[in-house]
Amino acid sequence: MKRYLSFLLLLLAFGAQAQFQQGAPGSGTAPAGASVAQGTGRISGIIVDSTAGKAVEFASVAIYNKATGKPVDGTSADDKGKFALSKVPAGSYKMLISFLGFQTKTIDNLEVADGKSLDLGTVKLVSTAKTLEEVTVTGQKALIEEKVDRLVYNADKDIAAKGGDASDILRKVPMLTVDLDGNVSLRGSSNIRVLINNKPSTIVASSVADALKQIPADQIQTVEVITSPSAKYDAEGSGGIINIITKKNSLQGLNLNVDTGAGNRGAMLGLNGNYRKGKMGISLGGFGRANYNTPTKSSLEQTSLVNGNTIKTSQTGTGNSNGMFGRYNLGFDYDISKNQSLTAGVRYGLRNMNQTQDYLTQIYTNAVAGSASNRNVDTKNHSNTIDANVDYLRTFKPQQEWSISTLYSRNDLTNNFDANILESGSLAGRQRNLNGNVNQEFTLQTDYQTPIKKNQMIEFGAKGILRKVNSDYQYLVAGPTGGYSPQENNPSGTLDYNQNIAAAYTAYTYTTANKYTLKAGLRYEYTTISATANHTEINIPNYGNLVPSINLSKQLKGATLKLAYNRRIQRPGIQQLNPNFNTANPQNISMGNPYLNPELTDNVELGLSKNIGKTFFNVAFFGRFTDNLITQVRTPIDTLAGSILTTYQNIGSEHAFGTNIFANIALTPKISWNLFSNILHTTLQGKTTGVDGTSIDAKNSGVNVDFGSMLSAQLKNGWGIQGFGMMRGPQVQLQGRMGGFGFYSVGVRKDLANKKGSIGIAAENFLTSNIRIHTELTSPQFTQVSNMYMYNRGIRLTFTYKIGKMSMEPSRKKTKSVNNDDVKEGGDQNQQQQGGQQSGGGRSR
Incomplete structure (x- = not known):
C-alpha cells in the first residue's frame, strides 16, 4: 500500500509543479x-x-x-x-x-x-458533435449525439417520465435492454457498470436494478452509453459503461421544484431546491417512491435424477410485494477562483422491499407421490447507502487541467426471510434466515490532461480503491412454538472480503486535418485480495491486468465511421461471492461462491452514424470474446429431494457477435419517430460440477433479438404526447433459455402557463392484466420449466411545479469526480428466481 500512496503523491507533486511552471492561467499565449x-x-x-x-x-x-x-x-x-x-x-x-x-x-x-x-x-x-438537431432544423434538443467513444441519449424531453424511475428511461436508450425487474443489459451482456453523475455507489455494486428504482426519471438529463471505454475508466464491464447524468442547476438565485404523482401501482413525491449566489452554490433534494398493489404468480415443474431416483417437483406460488425507495442529497460547490473549483456532496439512499409468498409443493419419487407441503414466506430486503465526496479541479490553460477526487461509500444490506411450514393446514415448523451485509469503499484518484500542439491531447492519472465486504448469516429453525435454534447441517457463517486496487493509466488523442480522430490508451490495474469464510482463509492469488483501448473515428460527409478495440476485466460482486445458503424457496435455492476469479473480455466494434435526409441512422457490428466467464449454474441437491441449487462458477468462455440498429425520423419539426433493434448470436461453453462432484461439459448457443419503437409529438398550446413499445425475445443461458416479454406505455402532458409546471397522465401495459415469462432449463441431471407472471398494468397522474425566480449565468467548469466501475453487477440478468432471494442482499423476485 505504501507503494501505491507514493505513486499518488508523486503525481500530485507533478500537478503542483505544472501549476507553478504555467504561471497565471488564462494568460495570452502566442x-x-x-x-x-x-x-x-x-x-x-x-x-x-x-x-x-x-x-x-x-x-x-x-x-x-x-x-x-x-x-x-x-x-x-x-x-x-x-x-x-x-x-x-x-x-x-x-x-x-x-x-x-x-x-x-x-x-x-x-x-x-x-x-x-x-x-x-x-x-x-459550431459543435463538432453530429446531432439530429442539424437535420431537423428545430429548436428542440437533439435526441442523439455521437462521440468518438460513446453515444449520448438526451432524456429530458420524455413526456412519460413523470412518476417513473431510471429504468423507464433506459428502456428507450439505443443498445440497452431492461427487463421487467429493472435488470439492464448492453448488447446482450449484463456485465456492465452504471455510474450516476460520473460517480459510483455501493448500492449499484449490490444491485443495479435497485439503484435505478431510486432515481426519478424526470430528473435525468442524459444517458451516456460508453461501448468502448478509454483507459481513463476502470477496466470493468465486458459490455461497457452506462453513465446517468441528472439535471443540474447553473442559475443564479433560489428555486424549488415540486414533483408528485400517484397511480394504481405506486406514488411518488420529490422536492429539489437550489440556491446560487456568486461563486457559491448549494443544492438540497429528496425523492421518495412507494410501490404497492403488485401481486405475483408463479409455477414450476422440474425433474431431476439424484442417486438413481427420478424426482419430480410440481409447485405453484402466489404472493404480493410492496416497497419504499428514497434518495436524498446535499451538495455544495464553490469557485475558489475563475480557474479553481471545489465540489462536495453527501447522498443517502434507502430501499425497503417486503414480499409475501405462499408455495404449494408436491414431490414425486419414482412416480410415487409424497405428501403435499405448504410454505408461507415473508421476505425483507432492505438497504441504506451513504456516499460522500470531495473533488477539486485546477485549470491552467485551455484543456490543461489537474484534478483530485475522493469518495467514501457504504451500503448496509439486510436480506432476511421467515417461513412457516404447514401440514394438513396446521403449523408444523418455522425457519428463519438472517443475512446482514456491509459493503464499504474508499477511493483516491488524481487525473491530469494537457494539449500537445493544436490537435493532440495527452491524459494520465492514478487511482487507489480500498474495498471491504462483510457478510454475517444465520439459518435458524423452530417448532410450531418456542424459540429458534441453529440447524446443524446448515450452520451460521461469515464472509470477510478485502480487495485493494492500484491503477495507473495514460491516454492519447490525435485529430488530423482530414477529420480522423484517434484515441488510444493503456491502463494497468493490480488487485490484492484477502478473504476468510467462517474464519478460514480463502486462498485467492493477487493479479495484475494490462488493459489497452483504441478508438478511431472518421468524419465523412454527413456521417461518422468508428472502429474500436478494448479489453475489460469483470470482478465478482458481493452477490456472487456471498456463501449464504438461501432457502426461502427450498425447491430453488441460491448461494454465492467466494472462490470466483475475474473474467476477461476482448471487444471489437465497427459503427456508422449518418444523416439521411431527416433521418439519423446508427448501426454497429460488434464481437465479444470472454474467458473465465462468471455465470449462474444450477445443480440438483442430493440431500434435499426435488431441490435445485443456483450458484456462480467460472465456467469457461462466451463468444458473441451482433448488431445494433437505431433510426430517428423527423416526420415534422415537432414529431419524431424512433426505431431500434438488437440482434445477438452468443455461444457459451465450459464445464460445470454435477450433483456427485463430477465435471460435466456444458454448451449452449442461439440468437437473442429485441426491437422497439417510440413516437413523440410536441403539439400546440403546451400539449405533448408520447408512445413507446418494445419486444424482447428469449435469452440464451448456459443451461437453457429464458422467455421474452413485451412492454409498452403512453403518456400525455400539458405545460402550465409560462412553463412553471405541468400535469400529465401515463399508462403502462394497460391492455393485458399480466405478462408471462416462460423459462426452460436443461442439463444431463435435471429439467426445469417455470412461468413467472408479472402484474404491472398501471396508470398514474403526475404534477410538477417550479417556485422561485432565477437568472442565467455563464456555464461553469465541471469538477472531476471519482468513477469506480470495476465490479460485476450482483444479479444475473437472465436469472429466474421463483419467489426467493438472491444471495448477499439481492432483491426478491
Whole structure:
C-alpha cells in the first residue's frame, strides 16, 4: 500500500509543479513561431456556443498575417468567453478560433489600423458533435449525439417520465435492454457498470436494478452509453459503461421544484431546491417512491435424477410485494477562483422491499407421490447507502487541467426471510434466515490532461480503491412454538472480503486535418485480495491486468465511421461471492461462491452514424470474446429431494457477435419517430460440477433479438404526447433459455402557463392484466420449466411545479469526480428466481 500512496503523491507533486511552471492561467499565449506584436491596434470579442448561446471558456485565438501566412499573436478567452489582443501592428489579418468539441472558426480580412480598436462582437462556434438537431432544423434538443467513444441519449424531453424511475428511461436508450425487474443489459451482456453523475455507489455494486428504482426519471438529463471505454475508466464491464447524468442547476438565485404523482401501482413525491449566489452554490433534494398493489404468480415443474431416483417437483406460488425507495442529497460547490473549483456532496439512499409468498409443493419419487407441503414466506430486503465526496479541479490553460477526487461509500444490506411450514393446514415448523451485509469503499484518484500542439491531447492519472465486504448469516429453525435454534447441517457463517486496487493509466488523442480522430490508451490495474469464510482463509492469488483501448473515428460527409478495440476485466460482486445458503424457496435455492476469479473480455466494434435526409441512422457490428466467464449454474441437491441449487462458477468462455440498429425520423419539426433493434448470436461453453462432484461439459448457443419503437409529438398550446413499445425475445443461458416479454406505455402532458409546471397522465401495459415469462432449463441431471407472471398494468397522474425566480449565468467548469466501475453487477440478468432471494442482499423476485 505504501507503494501505491507514493505513486499518488508523486503525481500530485507533478500537478503542483505544472501549476507553478504555467504561471497565471488564462494568460495570452502566442502560437508557436509567432512574431512579437509591437503595434498599437486592438482586436476583441466574445466567443459563444452557437447552439446553447453560452460562453465558450478558454477558447484559443490566433491571428496570421494575410500576406505571409505566418502567425503574429494569440491569446485565450477567459471564463466568460471574452478575449482581447493588444499591441497589434497595422495590417491585414486572418483569425482562427478553436476549442475541443467545436469546429475551428476562421474570420478573414481583418483590417487593423494603428491606435484603433476592432470589436468583433459575438463570435459563434459550431459543435463538432453530429446531432439530429442539424437535420431537423428545430429548436428542440437533439435526441442523439455521437462521440468518438460513446453515444449520448438526451432524456429530458420524455413526456412519460413523470412518476417513473431510471429504468423507464433506459428502456428507450439505443443498445440497452431492461427487463421487467429493472435488470439492464448492453448488447446482450449484463456485465456492465452504471455510474450516476460520473460517480459510483455501493448500492449499484449490490444491485443495479435497485439503484435505478431510486432515481426519478424526470430528473435525468442524459444517458451516456460508453461501448468502448478509454483507459481513463476502470477496466470493468465486458459490455461497457452506462453513465446517468441528472439535471443540474447553473442559475443564479433560489428555486424549488415540486414533483408528485400517484397511480394504481405506486406514488411518488420529490422536492429539489437550489440556491446560487456568486461563486457559491448549494443544492438540497429528496425523492421518495412507494410501490404497492403488485401481486405475483408463479409455477414450476422440474425433474431431476439424484442417486438413481427420478424426482419430480410440481409447485405453484402466489404472493404480493410492496416497497419504499428514497434518495436524498446535499451538495455544495464553490469557485475558489475563475480557474479553481471545489465540489462536495453527501447522498443517502434507502430501499425497503417486503414480499409475501405462499408455495404449494408436491414431490414425486419414482412416480410415487409424497405428501403435499405448504410454505408461507415473508421476505425483507432492505438497504441504506451513504456516499460522500470531495473533488477539486485546477485549470491552467485551455484543456490543461489537474484534478483530485475522493469518495467514501457504504451500503448496509439486510436480506432476511421467515417461513412457516404447514401440514394438513396446521403449523408444523418455522425457519428463519438472517443475512446482514456491509459493503464499504474508499477511493483516491488524481487525473491530469494537457494539449500537445493544436490537435493532440495527452491524459494520465492514478487511482487507489480500498474495498471491504462483510457478510454475517444465520439459518435458524423452530417448532410450531418456542424459540429458534441453529440447524446443524446448515450452520451460521461469515464472509470477510478485502480487495485493494492500484491503477495507473495514460491516454492519447490525435485529430488530423482530414477529420480522423484517434484515441488510444493503456491502463494497468493490480488487485490484492484477502478473504476468510467462517474464519478460514480463502486462498485467492493477487493479479495484475494490462488493459489497452483504441478508438478511431472518421468524419465523412454527413456521417461518422468508428472502429474500436478494448479489453475489460469483470470482478465478482458481493452477490456472487456471498456463501449464504438461501432457502426461502427450498425447491430453488441460491448461494454465492467466494472462490470466483475475474473474467476477461476482448471487444471489437465497427459503427456508422449518418444523416439521411431527416433521418439519423446508427448501426454497429460488434464481437465479444470472454474467458473465465462468471455465470449462474444450477445443480440438483442430493440431500434435499426435488431441490435445485443456483450458484456462480467460472465456467469457461462466451463468444458473441451482433448488431445494433437505431433510426430517428423527423416526420415534422415537432414529431419524431424512433426505431431500434438488437440482434445477438452468443455461444457459451465450459464445464460445470454435477450433483456427485463430477465435471460435466456444458454448451449452449442461439440468437437473442429485441426491437422497439417510440413516437413523440410536441403539439400546440403546451400539449405533448408520447408512445413507446418494445419486444424482447428469449435469452440464451448456459443451461437453457429464458422467455421474452413485451412492454409498452403512453403518456400525455400539458405545460402550465409560462412553463412553471405541468400535469400529465401515463399508462403502462394497460391492455393485458399480466405478462408471462416462460423459462426452460436443461442439463444431463435435471429439467426445469417455470412461468413467472408479472402484474404491472398501471396508470398514474403526475404534477410538477417550479417556485422561485432565477437568472442565467455563464456555464461553469465541471469538477472531476471519482468513477469506480470495476465490479460485476450482483444479479444475473437472465436469472429466474421463483419467489426467493438472491444471495448477499439481492432483491426478491
